[in-house]
Amino acid sequence: MRLSRTLAVLTGLALALGFSGACGGGSGGGSGGSGPAQTGVVGKAQQSRKLVIGVKADQPGLGLQTGSRYEGFDIEIAKIVAKDLGVDESGIEWKTTTTPNREAFIQQGTVDLVVATYTINDERKKKVSFAGPYYVAGQDLLVKTDNADITGPEALDGKKVCSVTGSTPAKRIQTEHPKAHLQLFDAYSKCVEALGQGSVDAVTTDDIILAGYAAQPQFAGKFKVVGKPFSTEPYGIGLKKGDKSSCEKINAILTAAASDGRYKAAWDATLGRSGKPAPTLDTSKLTSCE
Numbered sequence: 617m618r619l620s621r622t623l624a625v626l627t628g629l630a631l632a633l634g635f636s637g638a639c640g641g642g643s644g645g646g647s648g649g650s651g652p653a654q655t656g657v658v659g660k661a662q663q664s665r666k667l668v669i670g671v672k673a674d675q676p677g678l679g680l681q682t683g684s685r686y687e688g689f690d691i692e693i694a695k696i697v698a699k700d701l702g703v704d705e706s707g708i709e710w711k712t713t714t715t716p717n718r719e720a721f722i723q724q725g726t727v728d729l730v731v732a733t734y735t736i737n738d739e740r741k742k743k744v745s746f747a748g749p750y751y752v753a754g755q756d757l758l759v760k761t762d763n764a765d766i767t768g769p770e771a772l773d774g775k776k777v778c779s780v781t782g783s784t785p786a787k788r789i790q791t792e793h794p795k796a797h798l799q800l801f802d803a804y805s806k807c808v809e810a811l812g813q814g815s816v817d818a819v820t821t822d823d824i825i826l827a828g829y830a831a832q833p834q835f836a837g838k839f840k841v842v843g844k845p846f847s848t849e850p851y852g853i854g855l856k857k858g859d860k861s862s863c864e865k866i867n868a869i870l871t872a873a874a875s876d877g878r879y880k881a882a883w884d885a886t887l888g889r890s891g892k893p894a895p896t897l898d899t900s901k902l903t904s905c906e
Contacts, residue, residue, distance in 0.1 A: 660728060670726075670732055671710055671712065672690065672732045675688065675690075675828060677828035679732055679733070688828075689887045692882035696873050696878055713732050719740060722744045722857075733753075733851055734854050735851060736851070743857060744855065745859055747853040749850030750870055751850075751895065752895075754823050755784075755821065755822060755847035757772075758830060759840060760838065768842060768844040769793055772796040776815070777793075778799045778801065778818070779798065779804075779819070781800045784847075785822070805829075812835070812839075823841060860906075863905035874899055879894070
């Protein structure tokens with residue numbers, strides 16, 4: 617009797633251990649097969665198939681809103697990134713951003729990404745992370761066609777120059793050309809209106825933005841880009857500080873788009889209409905996502 621009870625106990629323990637081992641093996645195999653859960657922008661894209669992307673709404677050729685539709689080079693770059701993250705265009709919520717609110721929108725989670733002529737610089741990198749750059753612009757000046765006085769930044773002393781609050785171009789005028797009279801608005805479109813009305817002498821921002829305005833039908837023949845760039849402005853894709861894996865993924869997407877023709881197609885469909893040929897994206901200059 618005692619022997620029978622002992623055998624029964626031992627048999628029960630063996631079955632329990634065998635069951636436990638089988639469960640442990642199954643769990644380990646399942647975990648290894650699915651891999652670690654993705655976080656940040658990549659994780660949200662995979663889980664919800666949706667993204668909120670901040671863009672400009674008043675920059676012809678780059679980010680321009682007409683009704684509920686957004687179009688431009690930045691918009692096409694954003695679509696490429698979203699698509700490769702698993703989000704179709706129908707899953708994108710476009711959110712209009714302005715220069716002063718881009719960092720705040722990212723930090724607060726109002727947007728997942730910002731693709732909005734967003735210059736990468738050290739000050740901004742303290743607050744957000746950047747993938748890219750996907751384009752390198754240069755600060756220039758927009759003036760009336762008949763203006764022969766302003767031939768470059770060295771001719772700005774005493775002139776009324778318009779830019780946007782918090783922008784890199786505005787800060788450069790303040791520090792490098794302090795004798796210019798700087799007028800600030802919250803959007804470049806307001807600067808262009810002021811130029812047309814004669815209340816400012818020049819508008820300053822990146823050359824490609826100015827070219828987009830000058831090419832607009834309502835401004836045809838009225839304005840010209842001086843054509844003397846005086847800075848280097850690398851445009852990046854902003855995302856939450858520390859989301860390194862998502863940043864690296866976006867850089868990989870940009871690299872692929874540069875090699876498979878999607879980058880050029882995005883340019884040709886937007887800024888390329890001005891006759892300016894598509895630039896070559898130097899993928900060796902992409903950020904390290906630190």
